[in-house]
Amino acid sequence: MLASLLPGFRDVRSALVAGYMWFGAGWLLIGHYGRPPAGLLARPAVELLELFGTGGRLAAISVLCLLIGEVTGSVVAGVFGRLSQTYLHRLTAADLDHLPGGPLAVFRPVSGRTVERMRGRIRQEHRQRQEELISDATPRGINPHEVDRIALDAVREVLHVSPRLIVAKPELFAEYSRFKAESEFRDAILLPLPVLAVAVCVNLTAPAWLEALVIAAVLLADGYLFAQSRKRFRQAHSLIGHSVADGTISSAAMSD
Template structure:
């Protein structure tokens, strides 16, 4: 059983590009078949090639067709996932923006409820997963000696966007959990990969009643996308639970925490801890995370933490000292007398 279980991830990864490739091959055949004579040039080589294909049996051509379909599917799947990720992120951002507008205008409860439900439905990370990841970040950093209030400087979005990197550790520490995660992930990828070729296939299919076919296909693809989002959330829920219980490592957070352990005794205030965390992120190459933490530090201009953190960044010659200073000067709570 263990042998077959080890084969499942490979089978799932093979299924998605192969199915998508066969669907795209169907689209190409429908489009190019009427123009088959125009595709080949009038040369002896082209004539010999056409004769060779006509002489081959289906069983002889099948391996070549499957290999071509797999290649087409691999390329198309990569493009489809990249585009869907961008579109999904933009759609979720738009929904969040609209939800903010509706909330400010104090519209009726049922409108606000639908807006909130739509925002949750387009978010690949559930509220429960976010809470678990937030607690995991806090636990990792407090074990390194950092005050609990400093954990906020490692922004949640930085971790949720890379939560998939924890799957490798999960496959070692808890293989059954990893199998569940991989199943949800692959099912989501499968549905996303076949949505576009299915729609194109219905659009070019030479059948009667094409408007009804295209409409039905679009509705079905919408259902597939909704299922894909649900399965992505389920996969992320598994990783978030695993991270909370220590079965999956939040590698980027752990990297920062390991380096902070050596500095803990010299750090006396939360502000100094915040500055040390930003400096450590910078040294670990986590520049986006360091920039986000710097912005959060500057937002606390009314607190001594901001100026203590700024002093620490200056003391260690961090490149983010100047960034933090500029952000602080932009704050309405900035007070020059608080700087020593």
């Protein structure tokens, strides 16, 4: 029962937590800097919330937070996904031996070990295809340029072939989904976490140096979460790449 609920919980966890963080930060900041004479909310809004009752207010706030978190989390995930695609499209065949570094390397979606295993699979299939098609009188050998071209296309497909794993091996897809959900959760709270820290600090009666220390610690934690998010994202898609290398799922580039 609990196992069947976990995937659904993962779908809303990131957006809901991020939304609550945005809501809490906004409430604190508006209350600190922009409190109107009648209070944080106008009287009609207060009366409407009182009409809902405690349960209704919690439900309305939760739905609002879910929507806010869904929007902001989707924006962050979309930007990071686009950067990962940009990294892959900038790869050349010469980069497959040692994946390049640089700022975009943070968004590298697969490990070097995964790329090497995929190349090995393609090299093996290329050799088998030659043995089937080439006659004994024709010199045999592996065309490294062709192998690297196919490997490059296959690596670029890693971000898009995960649905094939649902049918081929559901337990592997569950593992992929877990890694991906952990990455998305960290991505979703990257922005609201420092904003919430600032909102809390401006409402504290503490020395400025202590507030600065708290914000610095939160920023360090945010950087750590970002690194962990990219690691989980890479683990998720490396699992897809290993599945392609094992032959569990097929790649259009390797099938051509």
